Amino acid sequence: MKTLIVGVGGMTNGGKSTLSKSLHRKIPNSCVIAQDSYFKDDSVVPVDSNGFKQYDVLDALHMDKMMSDVDSWRADPDSFLRQRGLNPQPSSTDKVCVLIVEGFLIFNYRPLNDLFDKRYSLEIPYDVCKRRRSSRVYTPPDPPGYFDGYVWPMYLKNRQELGSITSEIFFLDGLKPKEEVLTAVYKDICQEIDRLQEED
Numbered sequence: 001m002k003t004l005i006v007g008v009g010g011m012t013n014g015g016k017s018t019l020s021k022s023l024h025r026k027i028p029n030s031c032v033i034a035q036d037s038y039f040k041d042d043s044v045v046p047v048d049s050n051g052f053k054q055y056d057v058l059d060a061l062h063m064d065k066m067m068s069d070v071d072s073w074r075a076d077p078d079s080f081l082r083q084r085g086l087n088p089q090p091s092s093t094d095k096v097c098v099l100i101v102e103g104f105l106i107f108n109y110r111p112l113n114d115l116f117d118k119r120y121s122l123e124i125p126y127d128v129c130k131r132r133r134s135s136r137v138y139t140p141p142d143p144p145g146y147f148d149g150y151v152w153p154m155y156l157k158n159r160q161e162l163g164s165i166t167s168e169i170f171f172l173d174g175l176k177p178k179e180e181v182l183t184a185v186y187k188d189i190c191q192e193i194d195r196l197q198e199e200d
């Protein structure tokens with residue numbers, strides 16, 4: 001059995017979860033780990049000097065728990081799938097198990113970033129991001145001014161922090177239709193799977 005770990009990163013509302021779920025549906029023996037499911041409880045997330053909850057930092061996330069889930073997939077992908085109610089195909093030498101890790105800070109966390117075989121990042125402009133975000137309901141809900149006062153500045157800061165590793169990231173235009181984005185990434189991953197299958 002072989003393994004492939006794909007990172008789907010990028011800004012809030014770029015389309016990470018949409019793309020990851022669609023990839024999972026198309027790729028056999030795949031599963032998704034989403035960073036959003038590792039947020040710490042609201043009561044322990046501090047506020048900044050403007051009174052905004054500091055959700056867009058690694059400290060707001062249980063990264064240790066997320067890493068341990070990634071590690072348990074790496075130790076035994078089939079059993080990880082079964083635990084999540086998925087049905088892995090029978091084992092074979094050329095079987096490739098694919099883990100899709102998606103989230104807005106996956107490339108900023110070094111131990112996780114080091115594990116990716118492929119990195120994609122969805123990018124959309126400020127106005128589209130703000131519009132998409134405002135039409136979604138978050139728990140807890142975004143307070144007035146949160147996008148301009150916290151979310152966008154933090155996105156810029158977190159992106160800047162990536163520095164030179166951006167050269168290893170394939171940037172995707174999140175304005176393109178969902179199907180188009182999916183087709184491009186799916187094709188790229190299939191090529192990688194084929195390459196792995198040809199390796200001894």
Ligand SMILES: Nc1ncnc2c1ncn2[C@@H]1O[C@H](COP(=O)(O)OP(=O)(O)O)[C@@H](O)[C@H]1O
Nearest residue numbers: 011012013014015016017018132174176177178
């Ligand atoms: N390529 C796209 N074009 C237009 N809208 C999109 C596209 N991808 C996602 N969306 C929409 O944008 C919103 C955010 O998508 P989502 O996948 O949840 O983003 P993320 O997980 O990056 O925050 C959803 O309403 C989704 O339907």
Ligand SMILES: [Mg+2]
Nearest residue numbers: 016017018036
């Ligand atoms: Mg999401």
